[in-house]
Amino acid sequence: MINNVRVSLKEIVGGGYKTFWNYKGRYRVVKGGRGSKKSTTTALNIIYRMMQFPQANTLVVRKVFKDHKDSTYAQLKWAIRRLKVEHLWEWTKSPLEIRYKPTGQKILFRGLDDPMSVTSITVDVGNLCWAWFEEAYQILNEDDFNKVDMSIRGELPPGYYKQITLTFNPWNEKHWLKRRFFDVQDNNILAFTTNYKCNEFLGDDDRQLFDWMKKNNLRRYKIEGLGEWGIAEGAIFTNWREFAFDRFEIAKREGIKSAFGLDFGFTTDPSALACSLVDIKNRELYIFDEMYRPGLLNNEIAETITDMGYRKELIIADSAEQKSIAELRKYGLKKIKPAEKGPDSIKAGIQFLQQFTIFIHPKCSNAAMEFSNYVWDKNKDGKLINKPVDEYNHFIDALRYSMEPIKKRLRLQEVKP
Incomplete structure (x- = not known):
C-alpha cells in the first residue's frame, strides 16, 4: 500500500518553526497573529509524526465541536494533500475522523461542549499520545483544559512521548493561558510567539492588508499582526x-x-x-x-x-x-x-x-x-x-x-x- 514519496519539508513547511517541529516536551504553545502559519504547520506536523510513529493517535479539540469541519478537519486534509500522501489516508464526516490506512491510527475530533466525548476516549490501535487545542483562547475555563490534559496518560512504547499543542490568537493578556504557559520557566513547556513575517507563502495583497492595519489601527495590528497580547484595560462590560x-x-x-x-x-x-x-x-x-x-x-x-x-x-x-x-x-x-x-x-x-x-x-x-x-x-x-x-x-x-x-x-x- 505504501509507495515512497519524496517531498522537501523545507519547501512545504517553510521557515520559523524548526524548534516547534522537533520539540518533544509535554506542552507546545504557540500564540500568533493572523497568517502566522501556526495552524497549518501544526496540521503538517501531526500528519508527518503519525506516519513516523505507528502506535500514536491524535485528539484534536475545539471549544465547540461543529467548528472542526471548516477548520482543523479541513486543515489536516489539506496537510495530507500538501505532503502528497492522500493515497495513505481516509477521512469520514460521520464520525468525524481521519485514519491512516496502513496502521489504522486515527485523528479524533472532539468539542468541549460535549465533555463526556472528550474524557471517555479509547483508540483501537496503539495509544492516545498527542492532543491539539486549536483556538485555545476560546477556552475560558482552565479546568476544561485540565480534564483533557489528564486524559493523555498511561505508559507508552519506548521512544514515544505525550504532548499537547495549543495554538491561538492572543486577544487578552489576562487569559489563563498567559499565566499558565508564558509567565513561567518550565523545561516541559515550549511557548513562543509568531506572526505573519515568517510566512513566506503569503501573497502581496495579504502583506498590504497588514501594512494598512499598521498605519490605521495600531492596537489591532499589534494583536492580529504581531501576535502580541491584547490589553483589556478599561473593559466596558464586566457584567x-x-x-x-x-x-x-x-x-x-x-x-x-x-x-x-x-x-x-x-x-x-x-x-x-x-x-x-x-x-x-x-x-x-x-x-x-x-x-x-x-x-x-x-x-x-x-x-x-x-x-x-x-x-x-x-x-x-x-x-x-x-x-x-x-x-x-x-x-x-x-x-x-x-x-x-x-x-x-x-x-x-x-x-x-x-x-x-x-x-x-x-x-x-x-x-x-x-x-x-x-x-x-x-x-x-x-x-x-x-x-x-x-x-x-x-x-x-x-x-x-x-x-x-x-x-x-x-x-x-x-x-x-
Whole structure:
C-alpha cells in the first residue's frame, strides 16, 4: 500500500518553526497573529509524526465541536494533500475522523461542549499520545483544559512521548493561558510567539492588508499582526460570564422575550447575528447563538440565518445598510427591520446592556471574545474616556440593535399611569 514519496519539508513547511517541529516536551504553545502559519504547520506536523510513529493517535479539540469541519478537519486534509500522501489516508464526516490506512491510527475530533466525548476516549490501535487545542483562547475555563490534559496518560512504547499543542490568537493578556504557559520557566513547556513575517507563502495583497492595519489601527495590528497580547484595560462590560444554560428551559420562564440583531460585515470584518433571550423582570440576558462570518454576500447571510432556523424571527439590523435590508427581505427574511439608533445610540445601547446580567453560552465563542476585548478609548494622555474603541464590536453592535424593542417596551411601561 505504501509507495515512497519524496517531498522537501523545507519547501512545504517553510521557515520559523524548526524548534516547534522537533520539540518533544509535554506542552507546545504557540500564540500568533493572523497568517502566522501556526495552524497549518501544526496540521503538517501531526500528519508527518503519525506516519513516523505507528502506535500514536491524535485528539484534536475545539471549544465547540461543529467548528472542526471548516477548520482543523479541513486543515489536516489539506496537510495530507500538501505532503502528497492522500493515497495513505481516509477521512469520514460521520464520525468525524481521519485514519491512516496502513496502521489504522486515527485523528479524533472532539468539542468541549460535549465533555463526556472528550474524557471517555479509547483508540483501537496503539495509544492516545498527542492532543491539539486549536483556538485555545476560546477556552475560558482552565479546568476544561485540565480534564483533557489528564486524559493523555498511561505508559507508552519506548521512544514515544505525550504532548499537547495549543495554538491561538492572543486577544487578552489576562487569559489563563498567559499565566499558565508564558509567565513561567518550565523545561516541559515550549511557548513562543509568531506572526505573519515568517510566512513566506503569503501573497502581496495579504502583506498590504497588514501594512494598512499598521498605519490605521495600531492596537489591532499589534494583536492580529504581531501576535502580541491584547490589553483589556478599561473593559466596558464586566457584567457577563460564560454559562452552559439550557435555552429551552430559559424560554419557559414567564415574560421571556427573544431578541435578534444583525450587523453587516465587509471583506475582512464579519457579519454578526446576535441571538438571545431576555428576562426583563430579573434583568438577565442569555446569548444562545451567533453567526460571525466575514465576506458574506446578502444572499449568503439570508441562507445562513435560514439554515440556523431564524428566518421568521424579528431581526433588527444596522440601519446604515437600508439596501441590504431590502435585499434580505427579498431573500426571505420578511420580518427584518432597520435599527432606529438615535442620538448617541452607541453609549445609550451600552448603558442599557450594562443593566443586565449577561450569560453567554459556551458555543458563542465570538461573543465571548468581543466581550473580553471591547474597551473604552484613551485620550492623548493615556487616560480612559467615555468613548469605546471601534473594534471587537460586531456582535455587540448586533446585540445593541436587538435590544431596541426591549428598551422601547420598558419606556412605554414607565410612562403608563
